[in-house]
Amino acid sequence: MTSRFALILAAAGLFAQTDDRTQALNRVAQVATVMVDGDVCRRIQTPRSEGLLTRVDPRDPWAAADNYDVNHAEFIQVKKTLIRLSHLCPEACDVNLWMPVAAAPDRVQIMIRNVYEMSQFWNWGALHQPMPAEMKKVLDTGQRVTVRRRPGMVSVLAPVYDSLGDIIGLVEVVSQAGRNPRENVK
């Protein structure tokens, strides 16, 4: 067997693995759309915190972060659902919840992160951030979107609905080949 042929086979194997992983994440994302309760998600952040989230106070630039607060019961309920969903992944994965910022439609905030601290989108420490095009697509169309931005990482984004049938947010089901066990331990 020539080395070139071996390389082609190895590459094919890698793609097959990636494809398998993507399919698995996609299945979890599909289930997440069914299982994550959008009405509860809407109630996670406290109204006071939500009101301060985008307010610009030159006298106190940290007001939004210092006053960031959530309702415990709703947060816990949704977080546990996300953890359960992550257990459906055949390998280590996180299921993160993202929600658009009501007062700034061009922005989005991660609402719940999980134990592997993986995300292809979160700018570490950001309370909220510009809405990525992929997320906007999910929120606008309800389609699942697969994203490969960072080396080795695959995310599947899927919509979260409330009882009215409105899309109120999305989940990011994410895993990483060659995951760094020390990254984000900070």
Next chain:
Amino acid sequence: MKHLRFLMLGLATSMACAGADLRATPEYVRPNPFGGIVDSDRHGISGFIRGQVTLESARAAYVSCHLVAVVAEGGEYGLEVNPFPAATGIRLDLYREWFHFLPASNRYIPDALIPVRSPYASRLPEADNHIPGQTAQAFWLDIWVPASTQPGEYATSAVLKTGSRTMPLPIKLTVLSQVVPDTDAVAIDHNTYGTSWFDEQYPNLARRYGQDFSTSDAFYKLIHAYHRVFYEHRGVFHQLGYGHAGKVGPEFAPQLEGSGRSKHVSSWEAFDRHYGPLLDGSAFAQTRRGAKPIPFAYLPINPEWPASYLGWGEPGYEREFVNVVSEMERHFREKGWTSTRFELFFNHKKRYKGFEWDGDETRFAGDYAYFREYARLLKAAVPADTPVKFVFRADVSWTMEKQFKELAGIINFWTCGGGMFGWYDYAPRMLKERGDIVWIYGGTPAVTEPLSAMAVDVLRPWLWGIDGFVRWLTTSPGPDPWNKFEGGTETLVYPGEPFGVEAPLASVRLKVERNAVQDLTLLNDLARVRPLEKLKVDAAKAFNDTSVEDWRTPRPPLADGNPEDWSNTDVDEVIPKNRKFTTALQPAAWQHVREYMLELAREAK
């Protein structure tokens, strides 16, 4: 401890004379690379020391100064510091001072210390520091006086050689009979987070080991080297091992298996490799302070470890927590790791979206219930008569006054925001009478501040009658500390790799902090000859002409309002800006405390 007298023979000021010259400055006066003194250290300084350096030290102590080789025309030079007689036990450590370029001020300031051997030979400008027109190279001289040295007078010299010229600088050392106690008067803690920054700061080492770096001996040696550099400088080092959503670095925790009833420790291998030498003290065997277990260590416990948050509030969470923490207690006991305080400590904040409550700097009273619950779980996991020391630590700011009351008996290790803690004048005594450990926290003075600013955080906890101070981040020098330095407010050490050292390098600021801790420890010990309260009054007066009360902030009306309504700015505004602690702080401020302490030490038997 130490005393550096100015013997002004032909005072030189800021500019190098033609030719070559060997000068010295006290530790709190940093030379610049052009034969002068850095801006922040000039205030009240009349010139360099020439003719003779005179030092005075207690035993079991360091005494330090800067040596400055000035070669006005540039070119080759050599510096030799002759040893003291071997029988004295006195040892010399020589470091070349790196001049960091600060683009913000277009200045060079020395901080990182590169160990060099005497005799040292080089040329100016130094090839690696790339300073156009450099005419002077500074060296930090540490003189270690062991407890076994006989009190008396000792002499040696430093010698600068350029071409055929030889310029000696005599060094006279007086050793006092007093011995600096081994236990520090205050704990100065140096904090960091995880180990992911090793790859950035030691890229060659990481590349050499590739995927195996984090499991290599070199990786663990590096962790221990960080502990060692702070220990050698009379400091404490903390390294938090988990993230805001509960991810635990593998070397910070035992490996776990199972879930619910069956959750248990499956391997101690990485944990023991990391902590074993720290907890039995063997990591410090080759140090001058000797082998001693670390006094404090963060546990990896967080809301997601050892129990999965999936079970929070359910019996399974308690079972997982108790199973594993019980195993930890047993393992620590069997290993004899009974002198270190193991800290149950929550660092997460809800703003980082991992959990629904603030473990760190708790702002909302609704979050207090979590602390009560974890205290209950810890009690369930650990036998009441265990010799292993578990403590429950909380880092508090906004609502500390309320937490002191509501979490009494739950939290027994308080790390308090230094500014706000000053409002509550009753708190130190109240907390200490309970038997709690009390630290305050804050940052690190930039290199642009006078070096005496390093001593403010050493002196303050002692004046307040509490146990220590935490610098919240001390290992992050920035992307290019060598040529584009941002000031060093998040570091006191530097990666040694560019200089062939696979360990952290100490800094001028760390040395100054060490010397202040050392001085204060002896001063505190001198309470046997003068009342402690009198020592405090005199030390504050000597340092910056203040009273002990000046170190506190009177309780502002804001403190009686609802902390949830406060902003950072509100808090900042009610803390008065006393010039004596900032712009009017003299570079020699600590030297005045030292002189006071030396005076007492000379008199004491």
